[in-house]
Amino acid sequence: MWQLTCVEPFRQNHDLISTEGERINYDDYYGAELMLESALFMLTTALRKIFLEGLVNEVKDLSRWRAKMRLYEHRYAKTGGIPPVKKR
Secondary structure (H helix, E strand, O other), X not given: OHHHHHHHHHHOEEOOXXXXXXXXXXXXXXXXXXXXXXXXXXXHHHHHXXXXXXXXXXXXXXXXXXXXXXXXXXXXXXXXXXXXOOOO
């Protein structure tokens, strides 16, 4: 019973609605498909930014990448987003 209720939201149809209230998507989207498409968009956007802005060396070096992420974490700390991850 628990698995059935946990899976249901991902199998429900979801429409993409424009700001005017019109349906944007041509086919029906399930919740899982919508999450997959969103994740793919975020991944390609992040990779595009890394390559176009020349951040490959910063991403490659873990200490430089963490320093860069700390900078963004402090810059956007009071914007109401998700709280930063606590260190162990």
